Amino acid sequence: MTATGTITLESVTKHFPGGVVAVDNLSLEVQPGEFLVLVGPSGCGKTTALRMVAGLEPVTDGQIRINDRVVTRLPPRDRDIAMVFQNYALYAHMTVRNNMAFGLKMARMPKDEIRRRVDEAAVMLGLTELLNRKPRQLSGGQRQRVAMGRAIVREPSAFLMDEPLSNLDAKLRVEMRGEIIRVQRRIAAPTLYVTHDQTEAMTMGDRVAILRDGLLQQLGTPDQVYDRPVNAFVAGFIGSPSMNLLPAGLEADGDGWAISVGGARLAAPKLLEQRRSLRGYLGKPVTLGIRPEDFGTDGGGGEIDVTVSRLESLGSELVAYLAPAGMAADTLLTARLERRASLAEGSATRVTVDVDRLYFFDPDSGAALT
C-alpha cells in the first residue's frame, strides 16, 4: 500500500477550566506512513493532544488537519480516524467479530465486504479462532489485538494510539511492539502514538516528540533526540538508565579548559573549539551530562574518583551506582560498564569518562550548550 495522508497540528492549545494549560501551542505534522510517538511524563498533555486529534476533547485554539482537511470542530465520526485505547475499550456485549465490524456497520458497508475485511484482519492478527468469543473470554494480549483489528478494518486516514501496551506484561509488550509496527507498516497510514515509556518511543517511533507541561521540547528521530537533546529535560528523559546530570564548573587550564566536577578536574583542551556556545561560561556553573555508557574503567579520558555504592549485573553488562568524591553525599552516578570490570561494592576506585562525549546545559534554562 502506498503511504498517503498526514496528521497536522498547528498551534494547538488546550485550556482546561480552572486555568490549567494542558497543551500549549503544539505544532507538529505526522508524515504519510509515518509512526510518530508523542512521549512525556504523566500529566504532560500528550493524551489530551491525542484526544483533541480524535475529537474527544474540544480544542481551545489552533487547527487540526487530517489529510489536509480541517477537522478542528468536527465530531469524531466525521474525522475518518481510528483509535486504540489503553484499556482496549472493547464493546463487552459483542463478539470479537461484531466488535471489529461495528464501525463498518455504522458506515452501512455491504455485509460481504464487512465479512471480507474482518476475516482478513483476523488472519493478520491471529484472531480467526476467536471471532465468536466475547471480550471477557480473551487474555489481555488478545483483547489488544481485537482493538487493533477494530481500528484497521476501518482503513482510516489516520491511526491514534493511546498507550496501547501499558496494560500488558513486559514480555507481551515487547512482542506487541513489533506487531504494531508490522501492522502499521502494512497499512501505511500516519500514526500518532502516545506513551510515557521512552523505550517504546525509541524503539517504535520513526520520529519522537517529547512533551513536557504541555510544551513540545524536541521533535526528531530517536537518534537525534538521543545524541543531540535540546535541553537537560530531554537528555534526562530519553535513555535508560537516565543521563547523569551534575553541577560543574568551567575553568581555564593552560591554553585550554578544564571541567571541575566535585573533586575531579577533567582536562578538556579542545572544548571551546568543539562547542562554541560554551564561550561565555568560563568561570560559571554549568550542568554537566554524562551518559551511563560513556563511563569506562580503563584507558584515556578524564578520571573521577568514586566509591562503588551498588552493583547490578544484567548478565551482559554491569550497572554501577557510584558516589563521586567531593560531591554532595546523596549524589550517585549511574554507569554502564563492561561485565568483566572488576569492582566490589564499598570499594574506592577510579572511573574514566570520554571528555568528547560530555553534554553541557545552562543550569538555569536547561538549554543544551553545543
Place this chain on the structure above:
Amino acid sequence: MTTTLGMRVLKALAVTLIVVWSLAPIVLGVTTSLSTQREVNEGPSHWFPHHPTTQAYRALIGGTTGEHSGGTVTQRGEFVQSMWVSAELALLSAGLTLVVATMAAYAFGRLRFRFGGFLLALLVGTMVVPIFVVVIALFKLMANAHLIDTKKGLVLVFVATLTPLATWLLYTQVREMPAEPEEAALIDGCRRWQAFVRVVIPQMSSGIAAVAAILALSVWGEFLIPLLLTQTQNAKPVTVLITEYVGKYTTNYPILAAGGVLALIPPALLALALNKRITGMLAGS
C-alpha cells in the same frame, strides 16, 4: 482468611436466625390462609392447621356472602382485578422511570453542562422531602387535573417520586463505567445517542435490571399514595384492597392472609428472576 470451626458454627447460626426471622411471618401467613376462621380464633393457636382448607382462597377470588366470612366481604373478581392494577402500576412506573432516569443519569455522569452538579444535587435532594409534606398539595393538584382514581395519575406520581432515587443509583453506575467504549463508538461512526443506545445501555444492563427490580418492588408495596388517590376498583392496587378486608367488628383472618400470600408471589418471582443480575451489580461486574 482462616475459617475455624467456631466461626463456621457462628455463621450457620446467624444465617439460620436471619432465615427464621424473615420467613416466620410468611409461614404464619400461609398457615393462617389455609385455616378456618374458627381455628384461627381458637387458643392456644397452632403453627399448622389441623384441618387445612382452601376455603379462604375460594372466598377471596370467588366472593363471599356476609354470613360465612366473619365480617369480611369480598366480591367476585375484585381481587384479581386489583392484582392486575398493581402489576400494571409497577411495570409502567418502573419502565417510565427507567427511561427518564437512565438518560438523566448519563447526562449528569458524562456530559458537561452548566449547573449540572447543582441540578443533580437538587434532584437527589428532593428525596429527603417526605411525601407526607406535599400530600395535600398533591391531592389538590391531581384533583384539578382530573387524575384522581386513575392509573395514569398514580403512574405519574410514582415516576415523579422514584426518578430521583433511580437517577442517583444509575448515576453512580455511569460514573464507575469506563468512558472509552462509548468514545470508541463515537470514533466508529456513532452519534452521541447511537453510542448511548448501542454501547452505554448494554454496558449498564445489569444496573438497569437491578434498579428496575427495586422500582417495581417499591411500587408494588406502595400504600399511602394509592390509598389517597383512588376511590374505586378502577385504580385500586392490591395493597389498598386488602386493608378493606379488615371488618369493623370482626375480621376474617384467613381471607386477609390469603390476600397477603397471593400478593407476595409476583414480587417474589421478580426478585428470583433478577436475582443474578442484582447480585452481579452488587459484585461490581
